[in-house]
Amino acid sequence: MYLTLRDRPGGKSGSKSPSRAAPRIATTVVLLGIVSLLTDVSSEMVSAVLPLYLTAELGLGVLAYGFVDGLYQGVSALLRIGGGYVSDRSNRPKWVATTGYALSALSRVGMLVAHSLGPISAVVTADRLGKGLRTAPRDAIIADSSDPKALGRAFGVHRTLDTIGAAIGPLVAFSMLLLVPGDYNSVWIVSAGFAAVGVAVIVLFVPNHRAKTARTAQNVRQLLREVTGPRLRRPLVAAGLLALFTVGDGFLYLSLQERDHFAAKYFPLLYVGTNIAYLLLAIPFGRLADRIGRTRVFLGGHVALLLVYLFAAGPFTGLSATIVVLALIGTYYAATDGVLPALVTPLVDPQARGSGIAAAQTVVVLARFASSLAFGSLWLLLGSTHALYLVAGLLAVTLAVAVWLLRAVAAAPTTEAAA
Template identity: 55%
Template sequence: MYLSFSNAPVADKGTDARPGGRSRRRGVHTVSSTVITLGIVSLLTDISSESVSAILPLYITGFLGLSMIAFGVLDGMYQGVSAFVRIAGGHASDRLDQPKWVAFTGYALAALARVGLLFASGFAALTAVVTADRIGKGIRTAPRDALITAASEPEHLGHSFGVHRMLDNIGAALGPVIAFLILLVVPDGFHIVFVASLAFAVIGVVVLGLVVPNVRTRPRSGKDATAAVPKKRFEWGVIWQGPMRRLLAAAGILGLMTIGDGFVYLVLQARSEFAAQWFPLLYAGTNVAFLAFAIPLGRLADRVGRARVFVFGHLGLLAAYVVAAIAVEDILATVLCLVFLGLFYAATDGVLAALAAQLTTPETRGTGIAAAQTVVAVSRFASAAAFGLLWYAIGREQSMFVVAALLAVAIAVVAVLLWPFLSTPAGESA
């Protein structure tokens, strides 16, 4: 892998210059410095968010003493509240052609929400904090992914998203480790974790504001590379009809069968001394696996088809559910569960964004990515809330088996739904 850190590469005999720090040497794929810098911003932000996520199940059910149903609602909100603003954030990015500053607004709001964690001590307060944090995430995600798309070669888009997600998940792996070390030294030091989370979030916002260039996503005029092509009428049909309609339906069906990781970890913790002792590090384990698989699966998606990798990546999620549900109390079961979860996220997160970008036009790209992510967020919100009730009604292992069976059916249904993509060599050109 060749990484280019120049925001303005100089064209020479063997190099073509590209906007946004993107360049191509003959026979060598370069990754834009914009992608790298956005990855660093995501790394810092994920240290912030994942250090909190890693302790939230214990903080809610143990330290605050709230019920499993309350955790299910909060976890569902953590997964789904961003859905209410994702399309707005993506559409604002498309219409204003200011993806960096739309993303900056989202990152800044999420950082402000970290302040609220220092004072939240009940369900209502936590609901407000989680809502603000996830709204920030919803605003920033699609404009950030539109920046990545604009700064990348189309034929290597999966690789670029893989590199970004790799850096993102270095932070996602470090966050739980930091939380674990803090709680190891100060057993009830949840608020110390919240302070550290705030610090990393602020640093990420500063790096984004001062270092990341505002790469425009709207096509430029051929005579003047700084002048945008005049605005066209926004084509909503690109988002809601044709190939994108199939993708949105598939993402929604699979999202309904995707429960929050916190539930899986609580199942492992309830029956395994290993998982109970190292609970915050379970999040780190998943993200280390994500980190290992992100670039290889991104490249694989570019070669064999992003739709294929996206659909069959859910087999990793199915395997994780089965391993969690089987009553095996040892380290191997926990490690396998984390590896399968990491593989699932590596095969679906950036790949879904790359697929949505491929199926939309430059003028609708941010909105298209946001629409796909919105469907996933809404469906996962419903899934998490329903699973909390299911756990309460029939028990943890039984509820895991039910969801695993439903997911197996959903994968088969989606394979039929996306068959036009799965049956073509590129996976996206049908």
């Protein structure tokens, strides 16, 4: 990993770099990665035990979990566009992102008094609203801090640090429940502590990074014209269609547990396995996306997701089959999570960068919200195996449509080229 003392690429340094040297990753990107690491330790501590907490501890059914998982996936959409727009309009992305991180940190405390579906839904909603508010401004800062030719690698570095936290969180939760079985309140308290440290880091150390080019205030009509323009329309439609057939991790893990009957206390380790695969692949896939094309890597990630469904539903059992499924889920995230904003960034005017990234993320989370609700119903009607086979078939058809939608994106003029 290369770091630079200059946040903006192209700044003067003590010595000249060789012309073929890889663009350096800005310090701001690493600092935001540390913030995300701490925040993900907090959030994954909760999400890793939430399926069991709802179904085993509180006695709620799979459909109730599907509702909460839908909230977890989709509620952030309510503020993503707003967060991106306020960030673009005010040119203060750090403080918009900080507000989102603080809201999520406060929601952790709410888990201490949430013992039924209603209060838990409210806490999850607050957490996801915080995520929705912070994500686009944070990704806009990453894009503004990075060399346009290395956007995939920059987002890969950030997602790698983010995923280290996502791997640590379930381990912490698992260890606590192993030492004191059923002590979920301790999990919620420690989770809140990690989130508070993350807020402190962004407040104290992350600069309020501004766009490289001067921003002009845009009204809502101008914003809509930018994010629905011809450059961005096809990627948004493709990403939304693919997300409609993205089954939430919790459902996949519950399916594995139902199939292999492993002890509930090992459930959080499934999240660790996925995050280790993501951690190992995020930077290589980011570099690959910069080299061979971000649309190719993005689509390849969904091929990995299709394999996840087939392996999770198929006649494959035991530890080795579970490891394959977890590795494929991590591959899917490494090829899509950071690659999507890297794909979108060159297609949007820098003055609306936060809003453009937010538009893509909003389409995805809204589609995943619908997917979670639908899959919970399919599970009850068909069982987990047949439900996964059905979604796999639908995803295969959608992949063909997405290939057609995205085939012209690589050849489309970008904002950097226009400038």
